[in-house]
């Protein structure tokens with residue numbers, strides 16, 4: 001297993017160097033969906049890394065998945081975004097789906113034939129997930145769904161949207177929520193009662209779509225409630241377990257982006273001269289590099305620790321929260337320092353720092369903001385150290 005994992009990580013590193021790095025700036029500038037890259041990722045088997053072998057995947061662990069995400073993000077952060085919501089969907093179906101759901105979805109997901117989007121957020125509910133309003137009402141063999149979902153990454157090209165909806169009015173509200181496996185043709189903006197109502201223009205994270213999705217009396221078969229009848233009302237808890245994986249993904253991509261910014265900077269600092277010597281010879285620059293290198297290393301260790309805990313099957317919201325908080329804030333800090341080290345060239349689109357600088361802030365917002373991570377971490381630490 002370890003040898004297969006190492007081989008795959010090496011393969012992905014080579015793929016990133018050959019196929020992603022040379023094209024990233026052009027795709028980013030055009031904000032173009034990289035269809036060719038997605039096809040090559042399918043050929044490499046990257047959409048099935050953690051899917052069990054019996055369903056056609058590679059059956060690898062989340063630690064390997066995180067290493068692969070780091071490598072892809074090193075080349076272009078958007079590419080790691082194709083995997084995140086997809087693997088949250090694979091995790092949910094594998095962990096909580098019925099036998100029929102596992103057999104029906106996972107083989108097609110492992111090949112990338114269908115890719116998954118993950119939908120919690122709404123226009124008026126992001127951090128406060130329990131405030132969602134999208135409602136599914138049972139009508140015979142279907143649920144009829146109405147509402148507006150927001151910020152769906154991969155929301156246009158996905159063939160499956162794993163969606164949290166309200167199925168009952170309860171107190172507290174999260175007990176009345178379920179997860180629907182909403183199928184649609186990938187790439188089609190309108191299907192049944194679904195309309196991809198807009199693609200959101202973003203600061204960075206280009207080339208991958210983030211959309212608003214409107215549901216107007218859209219019918220979903222009752223067989224598509226995650227977990228079947230016994231999954232009704234369990235959706236909030238299911239989604240929170242997938243969020244642990246999403247936070248590991250964000251930590252890994254933050255490490256990838258930060259490592260790239262650090263490596264670009266340490267090279268540039270030895271090439272660029274000022275006041276008669278390489279700027280790396282000035283102690284002020286060395287101190288920056290020292291802090292950047294140390295924090296990138298620490299972020300990777302936290303990310304790997306969280307992934308190992310997820311692999312063990314244990315609850316890992318504390319570790320994933322710590323990794324996500326530290327890695328995302330580190331990434332943003334390292335990108336700012338990289339811009340300073342590059343001087344004017346850090347601000348120029350010919351150098352990769354400008355893109356990394358625009359991509360980095362997504363990590364401090366996506367999968368829960370830093371404030372929300374601190375709430376989760378604080379709550380869990382107080383449980384652990386309760387007197």
Ligand SMILES: Cc1cc2nc3c(=O)[nH]c(=O)nc-3n(C[C@H](O)[C@H](O)[C@H](O)COP(=O)(O)OP(=O)(O)OC[C@H]3O[C@@H](n4cnc5c(N)ncnc54)[C@H](O)[C@@H]3O)c2cc1C
Nearest residue numbers: 118119120121125126127128151152153366367368369371
């Ligand atoms: C590019 C992008 C892609 C995304 N992809 C997806 C996706 O695929 N699927 C999906 O479901 N969502 C997705 N999201 C949504 C993302 O998860 C939310 O934006 C995020 O959780 C924050 O929610 P919000 O934007 O509603 O901010 P709000 O919840 O409105 O928060 C605004 C501010 O208030 C702070 N705040 C809120 N509550 C508290 C509190 N209790 N204490 C202290 N501070 C607080 C927040 O930290 C933040 O600083 C995406 C977002 C972006 C930007």
